[in-house]
Amino acid sequence: MIETESLVHRYGDAAAVDGVSLTIDDGEAVAVVGANGSGKTTLVRHFDALLEPDEGSVRVDGRDVTDDPVYARTRVGMVFQNPRDQFVAGTVGADVAFGPENLGLDRPEIDRRVDGALEAVDMAGRGDERIDRLSGGEQARVALAGALAMEPDHLVLDEPLVGLDLSARESVLGHLDALAAEGTGLVVVTHDLRDVADLVDRVVGMTDGRVALDEPTPAALDRLDELGVRDPQC
Numbered sequence: 508m509i510e511t512e513s514l515v516h517r518y519g520d521a522a523a524v525d526g527v528s529l530t531i532d533d534g535e536a537v538a539v540v541g542a543n544g545s546g547k548t549t550l551v552r553h554f555d556a557l558l559e560p561d562e563g564s565v566r567v568d569g570r571d572v573t574d575d576p577v578y579a580r581t582r583v584g585m586v587f588q589n590p591r592d593q594f595v596a597g598t599v600g601a602d603v604a605f606g607p608e609n610l611g612l613d614r615p616e617i618d619r620r621v622d623g624a625l626e627a628v629d630m631a632g633r634g635d636e637r638i639d640r641l642s643g644g645e646q647a648r649v650a651l652a653g654a655l656a657m658e659p660d661h662l663v664l665d666e667p668l669v670g671l672d673l674s675a676r677e678s679v680l681g682h683l684d685a686l687a688a689e690g691t692g693l694v695v696v697t698h699d700l701r702d703v704a705d706l707v708d709r710v711v712g713m714t715d716g717r718v719a720l721d722e723p724t725p726a727a728l729d730r731l732d733e734l735g736v737r738d739p740q741c
């Protein structure tokens with residue numbers, strides 16, 4: 508479970524996140540939507556203690572993430588907007604293995620996780636390929652595999668479909684759907700709910716750093732105009 512309590516994050520004098528209290532249960536699939544600059548990315552980066560709160564707190568399974576960032580990063584996997592920023596190795600297999608290696612797992616367990624994660628994103632047997640030779644869609648799937656290899660309870664994806672062509676989008680969405688069905692919690696940050704409306708049960712809408720809407724998906728769809736977020740029907 509991810510909980511924020513009265514979370515405030517400021518850049519200089521401006522509050523990008525301005526008093527957010529939110530609980531995300533294990534297994535929930537949530538979209539975080541809102542116009543550009545509404546604070547979505549800043550909010551979710553706190554889930555892994557990548558930023559420090561100016562006020563308030565963030566807990567994962569009851570543990571304060573600032574006190575125990577390693578625990579938070581083990582339970583909450585992050586996939587960033589531009590996967591190229593996230594790769595730490597030159598080849599697919601080495602990159603996906605990086606997280607499990609840092610957990611200090613033994614080699615057979617690391618190999619099991621890497622194989623399982625690559626299979627989950629249709630990249631089985633491609634561990635030796637160079638990441639810089641892959642298409643954007645394949646790179647997005649490798650980034651997803653890297654997060655999956657940590658076997659997290661929650662997967663946070665920041666604009667996972669931006670820059671992907673239609674078939675890559677469908678592929679990534681299909682994999683996310685399968686993960687959600689298996690019980691992995693999803694937090695999908697997007698400025699465009701159209702792509703993920705079928706995937707998520709709940710929509711959290713941000714305006715000016717605050718939660719302006721927090722509803723089950725069908726009810727949220729009726730209120731999107733208020734947030735400047737495009738309606739998936741349009």
Ligand SMILES: Nc1ncnc2c1ncn2[C@@H]1O[C@H](COP(=O)(O)OP(=O)(O)OP(=O)(O)O)[C@@H](O)[C@H]1O
Pocket residue numbers: 518523541542543544545546547548549550698
């Ligand atoms: N590193 C930073 N330094 C200063 N201001 C920042 C920084 N990162 C974000 N901001 C500002 O904080 C506010 C919230 O940004 P944030 O990226 O969290 O919003 P967002 O909803 O994710 O937007 P986008 O969809 O454009 O990524 C914006 O006004 C942004 O300009």
